[in-house]
């Protein structure tokens with residue numbers, strides 16, 4: 051086939067973290083299913099964790115137009131690459147990957163379009179120089195993104211940074227969120243003593259850069275974050291709101307004419323599937339699923355408070371305790387007695403959330419976890435830590451009414467009470483509003499729905515770039 055008759059070729063470059071890698075693999079698969087060619091760029095370290103043995107070969111290789119490429123992240127082999135070191139990962143990627151990224155773009159098949167994480171701003175400079183359009187992708191919530199955009203305003207008004215006190219003070223400088231936004235809902239890096247905080251600087255810079263891109267993909271849906279999205283559109287009009295990304299595949303792969311086998315979950319950790327049999331043996335909607343995602347680090351005191359609260363609530367629980375969840379110890383998964391519960395080091399989360407035994411989700415409120423829970427209609431207890439987690443928690447409780455926010459308290463009495471509230475006292479209320487939201491999510495990704503429409507538009511726009 052000569053170059054001109056080949057389908058458009060998209061290069062996808064996600065942040066090398068579990069959430070973005072997972073959701074961008076889903077986007078890659080959706081593009082492949084539509085006949086586009088995709089090169090997926092992973093850091094060598096992420097690649098070695100994803101494809102750790104022969105059973106984890108990339109499932110996307112079944113698409114003839116799919117190719118994996120790797121690039122070093124520049125960090126030493128023994129660097130933990132953990133949640134509290136994200137800034138180091140970003141800095142190192144910028145200095146190491148920028149020149150190599152140019153090589154990737156100039157070798158092999160010409161690239162029609164780059165889809166890169168919005169935190170990898172250097173990709174825009176390199177691609178623009180070569181005349182290749184860049185579409186940024188953001189795997190954070192739109193409500194958090196809007197706060198990032200408003201940082202200059204927040205700073206000018208003296209609302210950011212602030213010392214970590216008076217966390218219930220209202221925040222006035224984020225248009226549309228004035229009635230309910232409190233200091234505690236701002237990203238935790240705003241609780242800083244000075245403006246040189248590197249996260250504040252990074253988020254301001256990358257947000258100001260975003261309008262230079264051809265467009266912006268956000269893993270959300272209009273019916274969930276519509277009013278926030280209208281505000282973002284005033285600065286960045288070409289938005290592709292195509293979420294929940296994982297849900298398109300659930301629909302497509304189940305109903306497609308040549309339905310391929312179900313997709314694996316692209317996990318950086320080995321999944322312990324034994325929890326599925328344990329769930330099968332539990333009563334419907336009786337179990338609370340507990341997970342803090344892939345990056346959060348707890349102290350051993352916090353872990354013990356949560357464990358005591360869960361046990362005292364007399365609710366059955368399935369808890370993910372990653373080997374690196376607790377600072378300074380690798381043994382917690384074996385040390386916490388699984389009284390009334392089941393503990394694994396990593397779970398097949400999407401499957402867990404869709405299991406009928408699950409009645410609630412105690413989550414760190416990472417955006418992927420929030421969307422997965424929304425899609426399955428599972429009410430949440432939010433125990434946020436950083437980035438978008440605080441504002442996601444606020445929206446869960448105050449705007450969508452699909453759960454409760456722990457509001458910076460994580461002692462055993464609070465955990466016990468909040469678990470009882472969600473799973474018993476207010477169970478029907480939350481089950482009903484979570485089901486309504488899940489219905490909206492299902493409609494968004496179904497034919498004719500907002501996210502379905504935006505995904506089709508994205509693919510058409512990429513095809514038009516080639517003509």
Ligand code: UDP
Nearest residue numbers: 069343344345370396397399416417418419
């Ligand atoms: N996840 C999983 N198994 C687990 C815990 C998490 O598969 O035991 C997945 C989860 O489904 C989600 C991702 O890891 O897709 C976590 O992303 P999120 O944005 O929620 O949080 P982060 O890890 O970025 O803090």
